[in-house]
Amino acid sequence: MGVQGGWPPAMNIVVLVKQVPDTATERKLSSDDKTLDRAASDGVINELDEYAIEEALLLREKHGGEVTVLTMGPDQATDSIRKALSMGADKAVHVNDEALHGSDALQTAYALSRALGRMEFDLVVLGSESTDARTGVVGAALAEYLELPQLTLAGKVDIEGRAIKVQRLTDYGYDVVEAQLPAVVSVVEKINEPRYPSFKLIMQAKKKPVEKLTIADAEIDAAKVGLANATTETVDFAPAPPRAAGTIVKDEGDGGTKVADFLAEKKFV
C-alpha cells in the first residue's frame, strides 16, 4: 500500500484484465452461437494484462495509492483476478452477468465504462490487445465512453502531478504523447517485465476484497450488451488449416536470390 493523503495525492489506478483461452492450447468457437467455447481450453490471464498490472504496481510503488483490478467475464475469470491480486493488486471488481455473454468489443467498452463510472480513479491501465479476439479497440472505445484522453500503445509511462506522458510506440520509433489525468493508457509488452507472484502475496490474495457486480449493480443497460445486441456479427468460422510444410531453399550458389524471390513472392520485401 502506498502513501495515502500525501502530496501529490496518491493515485487510484484501475487495471483491466481479461481471462482468455490459453494460446498454448487449441482454441475453439462453439457451433451453436459462434462465441468462444470456454470449456474447450484452459483459461489464463491475457498476457498483455500482466504488463498492465506490472505498470500499475510500479506506478503505485512510485506515487502511492491503490491498484484495483476490473474484469468482465464469467465465473472462471476469478482465476485471472486471483493472478492479478497475487502479483500485488489491492482489490478487484468482477462484473459477471449472463446477459453479457457474446458482447463484442464496443459493448465490452460500454459495460466497463459503466463499472468505472461507479469507481474513483486517476488512471485506467490495460493491455493494448487480448490474445483471443485481438481487436485492440477496447482501450480507445473505453476512453470515448468515459470522455477521457487515451494514450495507447505505451512503451513508457511517466506521471508528474496531474500530467501523464507516454512514449507511444510506432513502426518508426515512438511518439511522445501527453495528457492530464484522469486518462486511459494501453500498454505494449516492451514496457516492463512482469513480476512473478510471491507465495506471501499468493496467500494474501484470497483475503483481498473482490466486489461482484451484476449488470443491474453496474447500471449497465441490458439492451446494449450481449450477443443479441452486438454491433458485430460472426457470420461463419472454420478451423485454421494445418500448418503447411515450409519451403527449404538449397543453396547452389543462388541461395540468396532464391530467398529474395521467396520473400518478394510473399510480399515481405
Add this chain to the structure above:
Amino acid sequence: MPHGLSTEHEELRRTVETFAREEVAPVIGDYYERGAFPYDIVAKMGRMGLFGLPFPEEHGGMGGDYFALCLALEELARVDSSVAITLEAGVSLGAMPIYRFGSDEQKKTWLPRLCSGEALGAFGLTEPGGGSDAGATRTTARPVDGEWVINGTKSFITNSGTDITVLVTVTAVTGERDNGRPEISAILVPAGTPGFSVGQKYSKVGWNASDTNELVFDDCRVPQANLVGERGRGYAQFLRILDEGRIAIAALSVGLAQGCVDESLRYAAERETFGKHIGQYQAIQFKIADMEARAHTARLAYYDAASRMLAGEPFKKQAAIAKLAASNAAMDNSRDATQIFGGYGFMNEYPVGRFYRDAKILEIGEGTSEVQRMLIARELGLPT
C-alpha cells in the same frame, strides 16, 4: 479424502513452473557447461520469495509451509537440478537449523537475509571419513576463553563457497558423554572468520551449476554464543533436519523424473525413424508410460510424507520410502530418457544428458538408498 493441491499451493506450483521454463531453461545449460554458479537466477528466485517459503513473515519468510518448498523444488528440478539443490540446501540446511534451533539473536541476525535469497547458508555435517554416521564426527570444537576453537574438515558442502555465502553451521565434537560417546553440537561459523577456509571446489559428475566445496577449520575461533541449539544436541537436531530434507530431496527427484517424461514426450512427437514418429512405436510408448508411472507414484509418496509431517504425525518411514522411491524413479527415468534420445541423449546440448548426470547423486545425498532401506527396516521393527 482430500484430493489435489490447495488453490494457493497450485498457484505457487504454476508460478514456479513458468519461472523454470522461462527464466531457467533457456540459460542453465551454459552455466552447467562452464561449471558456473547462476547468481542471476538465484537472485530472481530470491525476489520471488522461494528462499523464504517455509518461514514465518516475522523472519522475512513467506509464511508458507514445507510442502510449498517441496512443490517449488519439484518444478525447478523438472528443468534443472543445480538450481533446485541450491534452493533445497539454502532453505533446509542453511536457514532451517537456525530457524528451528537458533537463538532469537541468531534468527534476527541471519534469517531475513537468508529468506531473501540475497545470502546463502550451508550446513557442514559430512566429513572425509563419513556422512550419515554422524557419531563418527572428527571435527572438534573446544571451549576456550568464552570461544569455540574449531578444528577439522568437512566434505561435499553445498552453497559453502559462493560470493553470497554468509555462514556455515557445522557439527563438531564438543566433549564426551558419561557413556563415553562423543558429545556433538552444532556451531555457526560466519564466512570470513579467520581459520575457516573454503578448500577445493570439486569436479562433479552432475549438479555442475551448484556450489560444492571442502571446508577446512584450523584453530577457527567463534564466540560461545554461536552454539546453535543445545550443547550436545547437535546429532539429534541434525536427524530432524535430515528427515525433513529427505522429503525435499524426494520432491527434487520427482521433478527430475517428470522432466525426463516432459522431454521424452516432446522428442517422441518430433523425431522420425522409418517414416514414423518414434512416439508411434510401442517400444517408446511403454517406456514413457513406465516413466510417467514412476514419477507419479513417487510424487504420491512424497506428498504423503509431507502431509504427515505438516500434521505433526510421525513421518520418518514415509520420508525414507519417498526418498528411496523418488531417487529410483529419477535414475530409471533419466536412463530411459537418454535411451529414447539415442545419440542426442549423449550430447550435453539436450537436457536429458544433464538429467542423466544429475540423477545419480539422488541415490547418495541426504542418506544413501541403503541408509533409507536401513531406516525403513528399523521402522518395521526388524532387529538392529
